Amino acid sequence: MTDASTPETSPRGKPSSSLLRQDARTKKRNASEARFRTYGAVAIGIAILALVALLGSVLYNGSSAFRQTFIALDIYLDPAKLDKDGSGDLEKIAKVSTFGYAPLIKAAFEKEFEKPEIGVEGLKSKDAAKMISKEGPAELRRYVLANPDMIGETVRFDFLASGRIDGYFKGRVTMESAERDKNVSPQQLQLADQLKDAGLLRTKFNPGFLTRADASENRPEAAGLGVAILGSFYMVIVVLVLALPIGVATSIYLEEFAPKNWLTDVIEVNISNLAAVPSIVFGILGLAIFINFAGLPQSAPIVGGLVLTLMTLPTIIIATRASLKAVPPSIRDAALGVGASKMQSVFHHVLPLAAPGILTGTILGLAQALGETAPLLLIGMVAFVREFPAAPPEGLFDPAAALPVQVYNWTQRADPAFVERASGAIIVLLVFLLLMNAVAIILRRRFERRW
Amino acid sequence: MSFVKLTASALAIAAVSATAASARDQIQIAGSSTVLPYATIVAEAFGENFDFPTPVVEGGGSGAGRKKMCEGVGENTIDIANSSSRIKQSDIDLCATNGINEIMEVRIGYDGIVFASDINGPEFAFTPADWFSALAAKVVVDGKLVDNPNKTWADVNGDLADQEILAFIPGTKHGTREVFDKKVLEAGCKATGAYDIFEEANDGDAKKAKKACHALRTDGVSVDIDGDYTETLARLEANPQAVGVFGLSFYENNTDKLQVATMGSVVPSTESIATGEYPVSRPLFFYVKKAHLGVIPGLQEYIDFFVSDEIAGPDGPLAEYGLVSDPELAKTQEMVAAGTPMGPLN
Numbered sequence A: 001m002t003d004a005s006t007p008e009t010s011p012r013g014k015p016s017s018s019l020l021r022q023d024a025r026t027k028k029r030n031a032s033e034a035r036f037r038t039y040g041a042v043a044i045g046i047a048i049l050a051l052v053a054l055l056g057s058v059l060y061n062g063s064s065a066f067r068q069t070f071i072a073l074d075i076y077l078d079p080a081k082l083d084k085d086g087s088g089d090l091e092k093i094a095k096v097s098t099f100g101y102a103p104l105i106k107a108a109f110e111k112e113f114e115k116p117e118i119g120v121e122g123l124k125s126k127d128a129a130k131m132i133s134k135e136g137p138a139e140l141r142r143y144v145l146a147n148p149d150m151i152g153e154t155v156r157f158d159f160l161a162s163g164r165i166d167g168y169f170k171g172r173v174t175m176e177s178a179e180r181d182k183n184v185s186p187q188q189l190q191l192a193d194q195l196k197d198a199g200l201l202r203t204k205f206n207p208g209f210l211t212r213a214d215a216s217e218n219r220p221e222a223a224g225l226g227v228a229i230l231g232s233f234y235m236v237i238v239v240l241v242l243a244l245p246i247g248v249a250t251s252i253y254l255e256e257f258a259p260k261n262w263l264t265d266v267i268e269v270n271i272s273n274l275a276a277v278p279s280i281v282f283g284i285l286g287l288a289i290f291i292n293f294a295g296l297p298q299s300a301p302i303v304g305g306l307v308l309t310l311m312t313l314p315t316i317i318i319a320t321r322a323s324l325k326a327v328p329p330s331i332r333d334a335a336l337g338v339g340a341s342k343m344q345s346v347f348h349h350v351l352p353l354a355a356p357g358i359l360t361g362t363i364l365g366l367a368q369a370l371g372e373t374a375p376l377l378l379i380g381m382v383a384f385v386r387e388f389p390a391a392p393p394e395g396l397f398d399p400a401a402a403l404p405v406q407v408y409n410w411t412q413r414a415d416p417a418f419v420e421r422a423s424g425a426i427i428v429l430l431v432f433l434l435l436m437n438a439v440a441i442i443l444r445r446r447f448e449r450r451w
Numbered sequence B: 001m002s003f004v005k006l007t008a009s010a011l012a013i014a015a016v017s018a019t020a021a022s023a024r025d026q027i028q029i030a031g032s033s034t035v036l037p038y039a040t041i042v043a044e045a046f047g048e049n050f051d052f053p054t055p056v057v058e059g060g061g062s063g064a065g066r067k068k069m070c071e072g073v074g075e076n077t078i079d080i081a082n083s084s085s086r087i088k089q090s091d092i093d094l095c096a097t098n099g100i101n102e103i104m105e106v107r108i109g110y111d112g113i114v115f116a117s118d119i120n121g122p123e124f125a126f127t128p129a130d131w132f133s134a135l136a137a138k139v140v141v142d143g144k145l146v147d148n149p150n151k152t153w154a155d156v157n158g159d160l161a162d163q164e165i166l167a168f169i170p171g172t173k174h175g176t177r178e179v180f181d182k183k184v185l186e187a188g189c190k191a192t193g194a195y196d197i198f199e200e201a202n203d204g205d206a207k208k209a210k211k212a213c214h215a216l217r218t219d220g221v222s223v224d225i226d227g228d229y230t231e232t233l234a235r236l237e238a239n240p241q242a243v244g245v246f247g248l249s250f251y252e253n254n255t256d257k258l259q260v261a262t263m264g265s266v267v268p269s270t271e272s273i274a275t276g277e278y279p280v281s282r283p284l285f286f287y288v289k290k291a292h293l294g295v296i297p298g299l300q301e302y303i304d305f306f307v308s309d310e311i312a313g314p315d316g317p318l319a320e321y322g323l324v325s326d327p328e329l330a331k332t333q334e335m336v337a338a339g340t341p342m343g344p345l346n
Helices: A024-066 A090-095 A098-113 A125-129 A135-146 A163-169 A175-180 A186-197 A226-257 A262-275 A279-293 A301-326 A329-337 A342-370 A374-378 A403-411 A417-447 B002-020 B036-049 B062-069 B089-097 B128-135 B175-192 B194-201 B206-214 B229-238 B248-253 B270-274 B299-306 B317-321 B329-338
Strands: A067-076 A154-160 A201-205 B028-031 B056-060 B080-083 B103-118 B138-141 B144-147 B167-170 B222-225 B243-247 B258-260 B281-289
Touching: A024 A067, A024 A417, A067 A098, A067 A163, A090 A135, A098 A125, A098 A135, A098 B036, A125 A186, A135 A154, A135 B036, A163 A186, A163 A417, A175 A186, A186 A201, A226 A262, A226 A301, A226 A342, A226 A403, A226 A417, A262 A301, A279 A301, A279 A374, A301 A342, A301 A374, A329 A342, A342 A417, A374 A403, A403 A417, B028 B036, B028 B062, B036 B056, B036 B299, B036 B317, B056 B062, B062 B080, B062 B089, B062 B281, B080 B299, B103 B175, B103 B229, B103 B248, B103 B270, B103 B299, B103 B317, B103 B329, B128 B167, B128 B175, B138 B194, B144 B194, B167 B175, B167 B229, B175 B194, B175 B206, B175 B243, B175 B281, B194 B206, B222 B229, B229 B243, B243 B248, B248 B317, B281 B299, B299 B329
Parallel strands: B028 B056, B028 B080, B167 B222, B167 B243
Antiparallel strands: A067 A154, A067 A201, B080 B281, B103 B243, B103 B258, B103 B281, B138 B144
């Protein structure tokens, strides 16, 4: 410091430079500071640009996943097709498969074509029926099995439109691309426009994207995140229930009670090491221990939760120990001084003061677990699961998917409609992560104390 | 304290797992990512039309699926392995050491492999010989083997477009690559006469000659894609002058972006593949662990449903998605209904 600020002195002992006129060295130092600031600003700029590009592309591609095109049709539940002998016997009605319900939709289009304003030259009712999602017949069958006495009546259904028709109203499909597309024809798109004018076709908010189960590649429009959200929720619950008590107990013991010797040192080093282990390694461990050795079922949230617990434990332990350390020793000394036992001092005084930090660490650990995909690959959770898991605790053993896994699955599908759904799933995942991080920040702001 | 909690939770987990291990009511399937879309379509329809839960279908690759199936008998092993290539003797041996002696082999149909390029580019009409001359490490020029000198498709065959050669082919871990090697490169190798020269150089060893046929040039003209077809499509969109290798069903779902090339002047379609006219195709299978029939509820119904006419027939949803229906489906249905296990590999 001193040599930097020592001015050159003139023969009379007065400094040759003044505060008003910068000498060469000061200029150099100021310039280097200015350069450093620019580097910093550029670095932040690049980071923000990357974030904006990422979020922008996800939102641009994915926001349309929350809207879906529906076509309303009056379906005559034909007894000749659904209940051939007219007995009303539910078992016999259940014998009619979804393939037997498809002609009802075709018949409904034939009826629509009788209207003067609806109908495109060269479009048969069979091709028009293809504008309805393949989920349509399944929906009809579920309805009839639930209400067998409605057979013979005409009921209005709001069917999902097929992925290509939906894409037309979202700008993914155009008349030109339809010419070359085997799965949709320009006539179908013209009919879709007519149906829209007649008020039968509407693009509206689609709650099914959040509540429905995954669907096969034949019907991207029916695919939803329901099973994945539930599976992720179950896993987070398992992680919370296991990792929080184990992690906090470990940290309290290590921080407050354990003797300082080489064994605790080894444990401490290894906890830090564990935090740096790649997550896929935990997946291999989970496959070997929980599935092959303990015999837990494949694709189950309990196994995913246990694996993610192992992964999250070091994070929670490190955060908890840091917040226990931050409680000043005077609190402990005062408690011990008025006659509290060591355990009383910890549980009555230290732990409550450390709680905000512990919770923040836990929530950040959970958020990390929520977004984790790699370990789930190995325990069979990257699967096509359509059945909703039952309520816990049994449901923890049923197969389920998870949010990040669903994103991974959808990006691999051939139908372009799944691109939008994958981005939509990313939005849902990001919203959950943001919510969890916001809770962590609020907890820290409101309850944290500094000394 | 932590030790007590750890043991307590470990005990709890063990206790619950003991009860859970004996209660699997859904079918579990894993294997080929080529068969995966078909299997999910069937699983979905099965769940809708039967009182059994929808089967859980996993990808992971043909080899991995077969290995998983052969891990043993019991409810925490999978029931069915999807496979885009035939089971290997090593898999059967692994199965036998783990107590699985009876496996049913079900052929569900055929999958076509197509060559497609950007829809706005020139049209292509290939022969296997064109592909060999374009991609092989060594080709025959004037009766001699030389390093591949071809730069454009027009160099390979004067009838093709004057466009630089760039091919996205499946990586070696894919079952599709095996078919590409065998039905395109080897066929082209023989057609150009390179095979005879390779065989001569290897003292008549057919295996080594075939291996020489499969050797591709390494100057960046042929690019292995280890991901799935969505990756190939993305690369193709970035390089519109390239030609990519796709499954027929993937192409049929993206006909607005891709144009398909003919092979030996045959347009690939479900019909031309079923008749065998289009040369680049392969059968798709799934393998069923027979010991699980009657134990896992719905397993027999699922495999009957899979090969039924309304699913796997020429007008069923699988054919609509791009599967080439098996002309001998009736035979497969009989075999499945009778529960005949597969014999030794021939």
